[in-house]
Amino acid sequence: MEIQKGVFLFLFVAAILLGMGQAAATDDITTGELPTGGSGDFIVTSAPSNGVYYTINGGIPTLNSTRYTAPIVLNRTLNIKYMIVKNGTVKYGIIHHTLTGNITNRTYPHLIFNETPLIQIPNGTYYQLNNGNITPYTTPLALTGNTIMKYLKNSTNTTQMGIIKNTPAKLVNKIKTSKIRVKKWYRRGGKWRYKWRYYWTYKQIKQKYQELQPAA
Structure with a gap:
C-alpha cells in the first residue's frame, strides 16, 4: 500500500512539472528585433x-x-x-x-x-x-x-x-574606433627581488552602432 502511494505521488508531481513546461513553452514568444542592412527597404x-x-x-x-x-x-x-x-x-x-x-x-x-x-x-x-x-x-x-x-x-x-x-x-551598421588611456603593468628588478610598476599607454577600442543615412 505504501509503495502504491509513493508511485501515485511520483506520477502526480511528474504531471505537474510536465504541464508547467508546456505552459512555459507556450508563453515564450520571441519578439525579434528588426534586421539591419544597407538598404532602405x-x-x-x-x-x-x-x-x-x-x-x-x-x-x-x-x-x-x-x-x-x-x-x-x-x-x-x-x-x-x-x-x-x-x-x-x-x-x-x-x-x-x-x-x-x-x-x-x-x-x-x-x-x-x-x-x-x-x-x-x-x-x-x-x-x-x-x-x-x-x-x-x-x-x-x-x-x-x-x-x-x-x-x-x-x-x-x-x-x-x-x-x-x-x-x-x-x-546602416558602423564601427567607431577610439583610444582610451590605460595602465600597462610590468615587473622590474632582479631574480629574487622585483617590483611591479606601470606606465600609461593607449588602447584602441571598437564600438558598433547604427545610423540613419540618406538612401542613394
Missing part, C-alpha cells in the same frame, strides 16, 4: 505590427519608439526620424522642419502618415515643392522621395513661413 522576419514609429530626439526609430496615432503639429523646428512598417517591409526617412521669418498670425502644418508622409496646411496657404511654382493649397501633399516643401502665407516667397524637407533613409 527590407523584409522583417518577426512580422511586427503595421504602423509608423518615430523619434524627435535624434534617436533611431524602433518598435519601442513612439507610435504614430494622430497628426503631428509642426509648431517648432523639428527633426523627425520615422520608420514605416507595412506587411513586413520597413522604410526609413527623416523629416526636418524649420520655421522661417518673423510672421504674425502664423499657421502651422500638420504631418500625417498614410504609408507615405503627408503635409496638411490651412486652406488659403501657399506652397512650393522643390523649385516649382507657388501654388495655393487644396489637399494634403505627399512627400515622396527627396522633397523640399516651402509653405507661404501668400503668393510671394517673401512671406515664407517654413521649410519641410523629407529624406528617404537607410539603416
